[in-house]
Amino acid sequence: MNLEYGFETRAIHAGAAPDPTTGARATPIYQTTAYVFDDVDHAASLFNLHNFGYIYSRLTNPTVAVLEERIAALEGGRAAVAAASGHAAQFLTFFTLMEPGDEFVASRNLYGGSLTQFGLSFKKLGWTCHFVDPSEPENFRKALTARCKAIFIENLANPGGVVVDIERVAAIAHAAGIPLIVDNTLATPYLCRPIEHGADIVVHSTTKFLSGHGNALGGVVVESGKFDWSQGDRFPSLTAPEPAYHGLKFFENFGDFAFTMKARAVALRDFGPALAPLNAFLTITGVETLHVRMERHVENARKVAEFLSGRDEVAWVSYAGLKQSPYYKLAQKYLPKGAGAVFTFGITGGYEAGIRLVENVRLFSHLANIGDTRSLILHPASTTHRQLTDEQRADAGAGADVIRLSIGLETADDLIRDLDQALGS
Numbered sequence: 001m002n003l004e005y006g007f008e009t010r011a012i013h014a015g016a017a018p019d020p021t022t023g024a025r026a027t028p029i030y031q032t033t034a035y036v037f038d039d040v041d042h043a044a045s046l047f048n049l050h051n052f053g054y055i056y057s058r059l060t061n062p063t064v065a066v067l068e069e070r071i072a073a074l075e076g077g078r079a080a081v082a083a084a085s086g087h088a089a090q091f092l093t094f095f096t097l098m099e100p101g102d103e104f105v106a107s108r109n110l111y112g113g114s115l116t117q118f119g120l121s122f123k124k125l126g127w128t129c130h131f132v133d134p135s136e137p138e139n140f141r142k143a144l145t146a147r148c149k150a151i152f153i154e155n156l157a158n159p160g161g162v163v164v165d166i167e168r169v170a171a172i173a174h175a176a177g178i179p180l181i182v183d184n185t186l187a188t189p190y191l192c193r194p195i196e197h198g199a200d201i202v203v204h205s206t207t208k209f210l211s212g213h214g215n216a217l218g219g220v221v222v223e224s225g226k227f228d229w230s231q232g233d234r235f236p237s238l239t240a241p242e243p244a245y246h247g248l249k250f251f252e253n254f255g256d257f258a259f260t261m262k263a264r265a266v267a268l269r270d271f272g273p274a275l276a277p278l279n280a281f282l283t284i285t286g287v288e289t290l291h292v293r294m295e296r297h298v299e300n301a302r303k304v305a306e307f308l309s310g311r312d313e314v315a316w317v318s319y320a321g322l323k324q325s326p327y328y329k330l331a332q333k334y335l336p337k338g339a340g341a342v343f344t345f346g347i348t349g350g351y352e353a354g355i356r357l358v359e360n361v362r363l364f365s366h367l368a369n370i371g372d373t374r375s376l377i378l379h380p381a382s383t384t385h386r387q388l389t390d391e392q393r394a395d396a397g398a399g400a401d402v403i404r405l406s407i408g409l410e411t412a413d414d415l416i417r418d419l420d421q422a423l424g425s
């Protein structure tokens, strides 16, 4: 779809057209595992990647394809591949970049699950992640080694409300000849488009604000199409002959969408975390109202954050949309429409008070998710971040006194009243 269309138009139309057979206007759920070949030559051309088409839904599916094209259009990327979850999307990304023994540098302010995926599970594949404090971009440069194949950040970090200086980190990655990967889950492309600031790959957990209704897991990887994978011989997976496809060289053949092709044709094919067509449909439906929802998410979050800042039971509020935040300036630059709707605050009284609060709210739901129409509350130290050490928890902004909120689309005054009564109880 023409990238000159506005964001809102792309959110509703990109990648989709009326169904050619029935005229169905909404994208149908193509609930099929496989597709009939025209003839043997057609089948051969599909299997050899000489032609694009549908073979089997582990690789491609028409409903999933609409979502892929739509997210690529919203991010200003060249192409995208969807996955069963955000974590699956991250796995596909790293599997496509890394060889055994390779390394990468990541922000230490990440979603708790990403800290364990990178720090523990990836280790078993022979991949080493070096975590650094992202508030000083030079930390990324200092941690780079000759075997580093990428830098990974969350531009708006979960749960700490940390905004990373994407342009400075991108410059450091590019000086080293490696791509910058940005997890844009919390900001969504409505609030920030990392590719415009130098990111090469954007990953999402579409489970959150993109689907937006807390009803469908999913993930997506978007490539900018601008990275030169041939520099420095660092990415044999993209430049060397691929034995599974008769020696095909992905970068030589597919150029600016080689990464997506490789992630799909090898990582998705061989490991299998494909997005279900129903989940793609639910996510497409969510994305169509992304711009309207994010405006209200941000407005409600600002009101709740301001209310909390004035309470005695609250020691601090870490929301980059508040003037007192150390990240306010960066947020003005990278998130001019608002600093998202997920933030943390510190409760005086620590661990016990945190548990009391999550047990006394009535309208907020106590659960481990974000980016729902409903407002959500979590005490990370006793839930999502409980497997981490005290030090890792503190580093990730998830200490004993920390409460995380994901502000939904309810009446802001109702949310404030609920927190008011729970803080006082």
Ligand SMILES: *Cc1c(COP(=O)(O)O)cnc(C)c1O
Pocket (backbone or CB within 6 Å): 085, 086, 087, 088, 111, 113, 114, 154, 158, 183, 185, 186, 204, 205, 206, 207, 208, 217, 218, 219, 370
């Ligand atoms: C939830 C989340 C993930 C993981 O996504 P899943 O869809 O749960 O696998 C990754 N990064 C961020 C920032 C998240 O919020």
